[in-house]
Amino acid sequence: MPIAIPRPLTPAPRRRLMLSLLAAITVAAATVAAPAASAAPPAPLGPTVTRTDEPPTGYAVTFRYRAPEDVQQVHIYGDWFYSRPENIPCQDCGDARPPAEWQPGDVAATPWHIQPMQKGSDGVWTFTTPLPAGTFRYAFTHDCTNELATGCALHDDPANPWQIQPQYPGAPGAVRSTIYVPTSKKFPTYDTGYQAPVTKIGRLESRRYTSPLSTNPPGVHDIVVYLPHGYDPNRVKPYPTLYLSHGGGDHSTAWTMQGVAHLILENAIKDRAVEPMVIVSTDFNGLPGGNEGYVNELRNNIFPFVEQNYHVSNRPQDRAFAGFSAGGSRAYTLMYNHTDLFGYHAAWSAGGPTATQAQIDRMKAVAGGIMIGTGLQDRLGNIAENSQRNAAALRAAGVDLDEYNVPGVHTWHVWRPLLNHYLRALTFRATTTGLDVTTAPAGASHNTKVTATATVGAVSTSTSAPSGRVDFYAGDTHLGSAPVHNGVARLKKTVHADLDAPVVAYYQGDKLFNGSQSAPVDAR
Structure with a gap:
């Protein structure tokens, strides 16, 4: 059968067909809804x-x-x-x-x-x-x-x-x-920049360890560990460790999730006020034996787990402890009866029992330092009054302590600034100063050539060395001062008289280390 081949359209019909198609397209386009103007995205939750x-x-x-x-x-x-x-x-x-x-x-x-x-x-x-x-x-x-x-x-x-x-x-x-x-420059309220989020943040870890003492959860217990930004498990010197205790009705997440302890630490590191440290937030719930049971948990289970799993020191002078409220009661038990477990102790928002003479003697030998603090309006069991009373009694008994109180009640608005002060004023900042003095005649009658050499060292493990200056005194007479280089400050001076008083060296401290003084040295 022959195939019919359509004849090509003449120009006029072709134009009519194209116009018909365009008209159809125009009508079809008119039936399609125009896209709506883009609406603003909803505000985030x-x-x-x-x-x-x-x-x-x-x-x-x-x-x-x-x-x-x-x-x-x-x-x-x-x-x-x-x-x-x-x-x-x-x-x-x-x-x-x-x-x-x-x-x-x-x-x-x-x-x-x-x-x-x-x-x-x-x-x-x-x-x-x-x-x-x-x-x-x-x-x-x-x-x-x-x-x-x-x-x-x-x-x-x-x-x-x-x-x-x-x-x-x-x-x-x-x-x-x-x-x-944040704080408003135009309407300043509180100085809380030390709590601010930071760009350089470390790592929070929720860890479970074996605990024969624990009844809840049975046989195991929990801690929260914070590893500071830049934590290096292979660095030469191990890290110091800050152990924290929550109060009643909380658990091991409290100090970071509510107290923002890790942010307070990182802000202090950023300000070059402290060196990096590991934070361990503990949980005293489900541990029988009260305060002593908690101490046993630290000694027998928490210390070994932390020191085996993290690059931290096992020396007591490289450990610090702090607790508030019920955790402050545990802090007093450690401070009074188990002083040798930590080099630094802090008890906050806790009245504290009266110390015995044996407990006072132990506190006098603390390697680093002791802090007591409270909210000045804390009326829970007269905590504010009792805390200040106890601090005064310990000072009167000869215990060297740092008392730091802030306005406030029994809340995190008190415990955050207390932690900030503890980090920047006490933890792992202690030093010792030794002194050696030699004298020799210096020509003219009664002139004495004095060489005083002070040796300044950090009590806790540190990647830095103390800097600054040492002042030397003979009684009330200022002999002079000298800079600290590689832990040594040396003064050479000719005194136009016989030295008739012992010489004492006073290290002034720097941004990372607190001052200390030597024992008197008789140079006569």
Whole structure:
């Protein structure tokens, strides 16, 4: 069958066909919805810190939280209520002013109160409040009617969770999230830059070790270890170790997730105020035997595990301890009865029992140093009064200690600055100064040529050596000063008289090391 071949279109029909096709395309295009103008992306969930440069604090935080659909009302529950210090006659007393009413000189006080959030058309609950500088904890409640959140379940912020979570079912401790607010230059509130997040951060590790003493979890126990930025398991000198204890109702995550101890350390390292150290946050829950049981856990289980798994020193003078509240009670037990386990001791927000003479003698021999501190408005069991009383009694008995107290009650707003002070003023900063003095006649009658050589050394293992200067005295007479080079400061001087008083060398300290003095040396 022959195939019919279509005849080519003439120019006129071809033009008509093209116009028909264009018209069809135009109609079809008109039926397609034009793309909508790009809408702004929804605000992220979680907290947003905004610089406002407005009173009272210069900063505000907006919290955005999505609750289950059946929740009728969401409240935020945060540790940001304030009082005048003089208006706190008892624990959980005070003005209870929200941060919108913050005033210079206020202290963060308890109790916390719930504050209502507003539900938006997008189903997200929001709350905006000014906040002063510092680290704050917060949580959310669902359909809670108690102003203090008593009996209400607390929910953390899923958009801002803690990095380390409770390590075993039933672990005590509050459900919280944490936010940091910087200091406003225009409306300064608190000097809390030492708590700020840092760009160079180390590694947090949740570790479980064998513990025959532990009843919860049975046979094992938990610690949180922080390895500082740049931690080198192969460096020549091992790291010193700071051991921390939480208080009642918390566990081993408390010091980092709430106390931001690792950030406080890294800020101190950044300021060249301390050298890198390893932090071990312990858990005293589930350990029978009270304070002594905790000491046994440290000695028999925690020390061996840490020293076998991390490049840390096993010398007592390279260990420091600090605890607050119930952990401060354990700190006193270590300080009084097991002084030789640590070179540095700190007890915070704990009254402390009266020390016996034997305990006082042990404390006088501490290799590094002792710190006692509290919140000045801490009325929980008269802690503030008892802590200061005990510190005064120990000083009167001849114990060399650093007492450092700050405005505040029984909260993290007190324990964070106490840790900061401990790191920058005491831990692993101790030195010893030895002195050798020789004399010889110097020509003219009664002239004496004196050569005084001071040897300055660090008590704890350090990658740095003490620097600075040493002052030499004979009684009240200043013989002169000399710089420290490679641990030695040497003074040569001609004295126009006989030396009739012992010579003492006073090392002045530097940014990393505290001062010390030699024993008197009779040069006559």
